[in-house]
C-alpha cells in the first residue's frame with residue numbers, strides 16, 4: 298500500500314472527549330478556511346496548524362516542510378512543473394543560482410571537514426539541479442525510493458563526481474541532501490564497500506549533521522523523518538549507526554565504518 302508521506306505527518310487530535318458536538322465551543326480556527334473548528338476531531342499538520350478533517354482530500358501540503366499551503370499559514374505557494382508544491386515560506390531560501398550552490402557547497406564541505414571528512418576537493422564535484430522527472434530518469438536502473446539526490450561517476454571523466462539534487466529545495470534541505478551525497482563520494486574515494494542499507498544509513502548521518510546544527514523546527518521535522526520507517530527505508534541501519542555516533546562520536550563511525558558490525 299502506498300501512502301502519501303503527508304498522511305503520516307497528520308496527527309489526529311482528539312478534543313476533550315465526552316463533550317457533545319452541539320455544546321462544544323472551540324475558538325480554534327481552521328488554517329485553511331479560517332472558520333472556527335466545531336467538530337470533535339480535526340487534523341494538525343507537522344507544524345501544529347489545525348484544519349478541518351474534510352480538507353484532507355483537497356488540502357495541499359508543501360513538499361519541503363509539510364505545512365498546509367494556505368494564505369493564512371504559508372502566504373500561499375506554487376506548483377512546480379513536475380507537480381510538486383512549494384510554500385512561500387520555503388521558497389524564500391530555495392537554492393537556485395550558481396553562487397548559492399557554491400556557498401552551500403563550501404559550507405557543507407567545512408562542516409564535513411570539522412568532522413574529519415577531509416578528502417573531498419571542490420574541483421572534482423559537479424552539482425546539478427534537476428526536477429523530479431529528470432531525477433526519475435537518472436534513477437532508471439536504480440531504486441526509486443527517495444528521489445532527492447544522486448551521485449554518479451561518469452566513466453569517461455573518472456575524476457568528476459556528478460551530484461544531482463532536486464531543484465527548488467530550501468537551503469537547509471539542499472545542504473542536508475548534499476552532505477548525504479558527499480559521504481557517498483567520500484566512501485567511493487576511500488574504497489569502502491558497504492551493503493546498500495548500511496551505506497545509505499551512514500550517508501544519512503551527513504544529513505543528520507546538517508539538520509542537527511541548524512536545529513530549527515524545519516530541521517527537527519526532517520530529523521524525525523530520518524527515524525521514521527515510512528520515510529526512510531534504511532531506518533534500522535541509520536538508527537544503529539546514529540546510536541554508535543551518539544556514544545562514540547562521528548569520528549569513531551568514519552574510522553570504523555568499513556568493519557562495523559551491524560546486526
Ligand SMILES: [Zn+2]
Nearest residue numbers: 327329330349
Ligand atoms: Zn476549514
Ligand SMILES: [Zn+2]
Nearest residue numbers: 359362384387
Ligand atoms: Zn514549505
Ligand SMILES: [Zn+2]
Nearest residue numbers: 477481497500
Ligand atoms: Zn544515498
